[in-house]
Amino acid sequence: MANGLSSLRSALVLAGLTVGAAQAHAASYTCKDEKGGTIFQQTPCKAITPPASQAPKAKLTCQLTDDQVTRARRREDQFLALYPDEAVHRQKEEKDAKPMAHRINDAKARLNDLAEQRKPLDKEREFYVGKPMPSALKSKVDANDAQSAAMAEILRGREQALADLQARYQCERATFGMMWKGAAPGSSACNRPACAQP
Numbered sequence: 001m002a003n004g005l006s007s008l009r010s011a012l013v014l015a016g017l018t019v020g021a022a023q024a025h026a027a028s029y030t031c032k033d034e035k036g037g038t039i040f041q042q043t044p045c046k047a048i049t050p051p052a053s054q055a056p057k058a059k060l061t062c063q064l065t066d067d068q069v070t071r072a073r074r075r076e077d078q079f080l081a082l083y084p085d086e087a088v089h090r091q092k093e094e095k096d097a098k099p100m101a102h103r104i105n106d107a108k109a110r111l112n113d114l115a116e117q118r119k120p121l122d123k124e125r126e127f128y129v130g131k132p133m134p135s136a137l138k139s140k141v142d143a144n145d146a147q148s149a150a151m152a153e154i155l156r157g158r159e160q161a162l163a164d165l166q167a168r169y170q171c172e173r174a175t176f177g178m179m180w181k182g183a184a185p186g187s188s189a190c191n192r193p194a195c196a197q198p
Contacts (some may be wrong), residue, residue, distance in 0.1 A: 058183055062190035072189035079176045086173065086180055093169040100162045107155040114148045171195035 064072070083089040121141050125133060133141070174193040192198075 060184045069186035072186040104158045111151050118144050
């Protein structure tokens with residue numbers, strides 16, 4: 001009977017050792033949890049992101065006075081409050097540019113209309129080559145010329161306004177875009193692009 005109990009105990013110990021060895025083999029990765037404790041698992045260890053207080057802080061890439069850093073940080077904070085990422089900034093640019101593009105298309109359409117109105121006038125003028133033009137026809141031609149010139153000037157102004165808007169948004173990205181990527185506060189004052197305000 002004693003021999004039977006002894007054999008049973010030996011079998012249980014061997015079974016336990018076998019299970020433990022199997023578990024040790026199955027859990028082949030020794031990892032640290034977020035609190036620094038040791039854990040065993042079958043999958044590779046996950047990278048643990050250190051708390052913000054322990055994460056390395058970005059440093060300025062140039063020498064600035066405290067006043068320059070303060071002014072730069074104020075501008076950066078205002079910019080990031082409006083545009084937390086580049087997608088929002090580009091969406092705002094598109095929204096602002098859309099009505100301007102419509103006005104440009106309207107001006108182009110008006111110029112095309114005036115050009116179409118001019119065709120029959122020019123055809124009628126062919127009958128008066130070397131002869132005085134009737135005053136009614138001359139009035140129509142002069143009116144068309146004046147309207148076309150005015151609309152062409154309006155179109156140039158609208159196109160310039162759109163170009164200025166796009167340049168301003170591009171300059172903002174060149175000045176503050178580094179902040180979206182985690183640059184050190186005040187970095188926008190380092191190597192400012194020529195388009196940026198002093």
